Amino acid sequence: MSKNKEMLGEEQSGPLMADVAKLAGVAISTVSRALANPGRVNEKTRAKIDAAAKQLGYTPNAMARGLRVGKSNIIMIVLPGSLYYGASQIVPQVLQAINKSLLQSGYTLMIANLARDEASERHILNLAFGGTVRGTIILASKLPELEGRSLANAGLPIVSMLLDMSASGVPSVVTNDREAVRDATADLIRLGHRRFFYLAGPEGNYHDVERFGGVLEAFREGGLPETAVVRSGGKLDYQQGFEIGLQAADDFAALAEKPTAVIATSDDMAISFMSRMKGMGLAVPDDLSIVSFDGSPVCAFCSPPLSTIEQPAEEMGTAAVDMLLEAIEDTDAPSAMRRVIPSRLIVRESMAGRVKSD
Amino acid sequence: MSKNKEMLGEEQSGPLMADVAKLAGVAISTVSRALANPGRVNEKTRAKIDAAAKQLGYTPNAMARGLRVGKSNIIMIVLPGSLYYGASQIVPQVLQAINKSLLQSGYTLMIANLARDEASERHILNLAFGGTVRGTIILASKLPELEGRSLANAGLPIVSMLLDMSASGVPSVVTNDREAVRDATADLIRLGHRRFFYLAGPEGNYHDVERFGGVLEAFREGGLPETAVVRSGGKLDYQQGFEIGLQAADDFAALAEKPTAVIATSDDMAISFMSRMKGMGLAVPDDLSIVSFDGSPVCAFCSPPLSTIEQPAEEMGTAAVDMLLEAIEDTDAPSAMRRVIPSRLIVRESMAGRVKSD
DNA sequence: CGGTTTTTGGCAAACGTTTGCTATGAATCG
DNA sequence: CGATTCATAGCAAACGTTTGCCAAAAACCG
Incomplete structure (x- = not known):
């Protein structure tokens, strides 16, 4: 013994x-x-x-090897806040795509969660500065920095997803949210809609700014005033999508003059909102057209099936890995700083022409 | 230069x-x-x-430290196949909970995907045998083994989630699927249902066996013959939930004598199935009661809101981490081999009494 | 067959920590 | 004030690889 x-x-x-x-x-x-x-x-x-x-x-032994050669083959992905996004599947889809691409090149994926507390920031920075990881993909967040250390100075290749940081020298993979929303809005205008209701994500959030910007662009082109849209929400995170939809339903109910078209910035909010609208006796799309954002598969099975702007999650993940590996391997190739992956509108029954006189 | x-x-x-x-x-x-x-x-x-x-x-430097002390503080989670589960959120929820618990104890989470190919098995084994990871949580899969190496012999603490491997000496965290389904089925019998339709997961899958077993137990207790249930599916993975629901709808349509209660083994399949049923003119719950499995939040906003058996994903994740850390830290404490986290039925409108004469 | 080039294998020094052992100085006690 | 103990700091040897450099062997050439 x-x-x-x-x-x-x-x-x-x-x-x-x-x-x-x-x-x-x-x-x-x-x-x-x-x-x-x-x-x-x-x-x-x-x-x-x-x-x-x-x-x-x-x-x-990987650590002995890593110590000797001064590199690991672990890639870290930094995710914002909660991973749990209700019906929106973009996080798991992205993880899936990234993991698959990395595996093919012999890398391993480590996940780090960037909450708002110092502990998680410190943890991420330790991983980066402590030589544990070889490169980082950061999803929809700014680079963590704390006590003089910033992820930007860790000497690691970084790729940003969803948030465009190409201006600060971080290669970025983004979608064309703005254009996608503009086009969808233009479609709705063409269908005869004149009064809109917009379900916002968190105020000031990059995506929300882009998406709302798309709405306004379509208005300008279609000759509508900015007052043609009522904004609801802005207080909650995307993660609380269902809750946002419910609050928005209350806001909508309180409106004297009802909009006829709804633009939701996530599928979750669209789903819970639509559920409430039906409870209030409104018919979709007869009384109300709805278009939302994310492309969750579940939208196809809502009643009525929900039009949604599909986030090309897998393609983005693959693109991010490509960019990252390029940065890791060709140490000084000045590759593209910005890659735009198009989102596309999936038209379903929740969007319809405005035939009622009114 | x-x-x-x-x-x-x-x-x-x-x-x-x-x-x-x-x-x-x-x-x-x-x-x-x-x-x-x-x-x-x-x-x-x-x-x-x-x-x-x-x-x-x-x-x-983490690698130097790791090399010297002979341990890392990376925990690997092995996930089965695709991470992408449609409306079912249990994978991201589990990841979230595990990551949070680990962070509190100073560990980091690495994810590995166990596909059916040798490459992914080899990758996992290299991680385990190469000293990269300190412990492993494996989700709903058997332990990978290849070319004489098995995860069981890597000298690492392992905890299994969802799949009960306590008999082979692997501490396991499981839900009481069988009891939960039995109780839900018993409820349906009490409500007057006598003919059932069961949407199966992959044939032979541990969960499917348990869940279907629960149905049969309830039948025995309620005096129903095993022929009172029609099984559909069994060919596809849980990941293809929506597809399963659609195929099941076809099977259902072909039935001469229609069942009045449906037990689906994932929310995805229930959602797509219900969507089709409504398309066929059947009313839920008047013509058909439905109960499903997973507890996705989206179920609350289906029409009608869907009864579902909630998988306690977060609690399971936390429990798994507790067990793993216990195994890592108290090297030889013979802690509990098996921990059962109860699932619970969330009753919503999709389940109703059988009032029609028939 | 001797000399030259090429291939192949071995020695030993890194990589950046941790930690057992030892040396030093301070503190305590008789 | 000397002897003993204790706290604290330093030296150097690990941990398991990779790799620059050199030697030996093999292959080739004239």
Whole structure:
């Protein structure tokens, strides 16, 4: 019992490269080379080493390797606040796409959550400055900085998703939210709508600014005054989408003159809003057209099926990885700073022409 | 340009512990101790060291530390197949809860995706055997093994979620699916339903076996024959939930004698199924009661609002982390092997009494 | 067959920490 | 005031790789 460490620890730290070398009858350095760049070692020796490694079940120690070569192959993704976005699936979709692309290139994904507290910022910075990660993808957030350290100075490649930071030198992958909303709004105007209701995301949020901007652009082009739209919300985060929809329904109910078209900035809010509207006896799309944002699959099965602007989550994830790996590998190629992935409107029954006289 | 590595690499690898030591005028070892266990060093020295570290923006190198002490503080979660589950949010919810708990204890979360290909299995095993991770949480999957290596022998603490592996010595966190479904089915029987339609998950899947088992238990207790239920599906993965619902709707349509109650094993399938049913002119719950599984928030806003069995995702995540950390820290405490987190039925309008004569 | 080039393998020094052991100085006690 | 103990700091050896450099062997050439 005194040497229980020995007893239960047979495979405690597994076979070492030295063990493989001994079994194969070569030097450690030869094993290292055989495993890493097989070209630099005799084929027969390599085969012997491979066999020995397999026989022993040898796995190289990643930390030792990382320490020696000064890099890891872990990529960190920094996610904003809660991962839990109700019906909106963009976070898991993005994670999925990123993880898949990274795996193909031999990298591993680590997730970090950027809450508003110092602890999470510090944690992220430690990961970055402590050499744990090789590069970072940051989703819809500004770069964390605390106590003199900023993610920007960690000496790591960074790619921003959704938030355009190309102006500050961070390569960014973004969608064309503004144009997408402008086009959808223009469609609604063309369908005869003149009074709009806008369900906002958090006030000042980059996406909300862009999206509302798209509405106003369409108004200008269509000759509508800015007063043709009533804004609701702005207090809650996108994560509380269902709640936003409910509050907006109350706001809507209080309106003397009802709008005929609704633009929601997430599927969650559109869904809960529409549910309330039906409860109030309004018919969609006869009384009210609704278009929303995110492209959640569930929209197809709402009643009526909900028009939504699809966020190209997978494509964005893949693009972000491409940009990041490019920055990691071609150390000084001045690649594109900004990549725009188009969102597209999926038209469903919730949007219809304004036939009623009124 | 020849020494561009020097030029652009001022902060290439950041300040070292040696730099802090020099600035503070003490030995490296003293710095190490001051930072790790502050008790073992004079308070005044410690303050000086802290100041120096802060001034330099020093961050300890995690790989060097990990190599030396033989452990990392990265926890890996192995997820099955796709992360993208439509309306079902349990994966992101679980991730969220796990990440939060881990952060509080100073650990970091790494995600690995277990697809059906060798590459992903190998990747996971390399992470485990290569010393990158300190412990593993595995979600609804069996332990990967390949070429003689099995995750079970990696010498790492493992906790299984959803899949009960306590019999093979892996501490597990599970829900009481079977009981939850049994109770819900019993409720439906009490409401007068006698013919059931069951939307299955993948054939042979642990959850599906449990859930269907729950249905049959309720039948036995309620005196119904096993023929009182028609099974549909079983070919697709839970991830393709919406698709399952659509196919099930076709199956349902082909039935000569229509069941009056539907038990769906995920919200996605229930939603798409219900959408089709309404398209076929059936009223829910008047013609058809529906109860489903997952507890997605969106269910509250379906029409009619959908009864669903809530998976306690957050609680499970927290419990899994607790068990894992316990295994990591109290190296040999024989803690509980199995923890059951109750699911609970959220009753909404989609379930109603069978009043029609028939 | 001797000399030259090429291939291949080995030695040993890094990488940045932690930690056992030892040395120093301060503090306590008789 | 000397002897003993205690707290604190420093030295140096690990941890498991990779890789620059050199030596040995093999292959080639004249």
